[in-house]
Amino acid sequence: MAHREDIQIASHGEILDAWMYPTVDAERSAQSPAIILAQGLGGTKDMRLFEYCERFSAAGFLCVVFDYRYWGKSTGQPRGLVDVEAQLADWNTVIDYVAKLPQVNSEKIGIFGSSFCGGHVIRLAATNPKVKATVSQCPFTDGFASTCAIGFAPLPKLAWLALRDVFWSSQQNPVRVPLLGDPGEAALMSTEECKPGYQRLLPPGMTKLEIDAVPARLILHMPFLYPGAYAKSVPTPIYFAICGRDTVTPPEASLKFVKLAPRGTVEIYKDSNHFDIYVGQLFERAIADYIAFFKTNLAAC
Template sequence: MSERRDVEFVSGDATCAAWLYRPDTPSERQPIVVLAHGLGGVREMRLDAYAERFTAAGYACLVFDYRHFGASGGEPRQLLDIGLQLEDWASAVAHARTIDGVDPTRVVLWGSSFGGGHVLEAAARDGRVAAVISQCPFTDGLASALATPLITTLRITPLAVRDIVGSLRGKPPVMVPLAAEHRGVALMASTDALDGYLGLQPPGSAFSNEVAARFALAITRYFPGRAAKRITAPVLFCVCDPDTVAPTKATLRHTAKAPRGQIEVYPYGHFEIYVGDPFEHVVADQIAFLERTVPLT
């Protein structure tokens, strides 16, 4: 059995909570995979499943929650800020490089959905990561916005404006759901969003299906896929087709520009990839990629 313990690291003005996984046969200078979730997601939403597989294959893992979410610090709660989350990635990587027994030259970034976009930008900025795994990645804010039902956009926009104005006056955030039924009021309102997203929560989870509405006006200006062409490390792109949240066509356009990219397209939906046979298929490919690009010895 691998070892998992609770750890934390400082990021900006708060502390990020994390799990540190160690393989049961650790090496002197082992590679480490740093993992974080997507839009509003927390560690308990299936990231432990990936970390357990990677650790069983011999890799240490650091799985963290962004500030303002999960067990991490930061006020107000459920505030999704792109700049702050990229700072959290930089802090997580810096912390991973200081962990006893870890080889600081063999740090791998793993992100899914919105986190799958973050790892592209984070890797490009860092310039020293050993490899990247980007699963069902959010790469193009405009494409994702255009995929959102028009009625959803029209209903969320006034809430986002009200949230921004309220924040300037020191008021609590105006919240919107992260996932809702098709054409509902939420950041994700596709046909598979509500059941798929909430289905990732373990029984008894205290997960909060909401986020500060102001984020809805920021998402269209974020294009992490553009960073792919600046990443010198090997990148595995696990792309869903069709993908109702991160449109496949836009994703493939960006991923094709990665100098050392490996693109795998799977016939699974955006939320299917985390569970059951799709999970088994994809995680096996990810382990094979790790063993090829960042071998244990």
């Protein structure tokens, strides 16, 4: 296991819990390129992201992986709140933090995001000039398409939960919606791959998500989120890992956006569903591709 340090980063009145992985050859390098990572919807940094950090660190990149406010060991109430603008603010805070580290070359900062966060990093790559290269894995690009993937039968119940959360809940006791469900159930992710897929991301010794239901207000925003629309405005190299059998973030919806990125590389992992790419042979293939991309577009530039 690669060496890592526990760090805390102040962000807009909250404290973000993070890990920093120095490069394996840190003693021989005055300044390193850096990669910043965060998880997707309902995920935390201990859900497989340590594996990405260890590989990137061994390849010569300093890594910082963090949990958003309201998640993991980061502070903030209510727990499990998914607030897109707050998450993007946390991202920008961490980018600023990493850029100021003396051991980091501030002109060589890359970012990595998967699933819901795969959409975040597209938007960040388009709007934050400190970002020089990006990997967006199985990205959430089209909120309407992902909402349709839930199915229409649960939508009335989901909408009712969201309205109750907005109008009749408190910060201490929000109305919550399950993250995961079986097909047809009222949950944020309910296709057949979701429950077993998430189970494979859990760290050793954990059998269920620490937070398995989130404030339901997110449902009112989800259909109107289109982070993929930022792809055409990304001025720097960006690698899109599209999963060909993805039922959570439909590949057809993503492709119409990501193909517009001026310096985009689009790779379709045709045998992967939304979660396969995190583990096993598909992970090995993908991480090798990501390292090659970052070495070409970040370390060597």
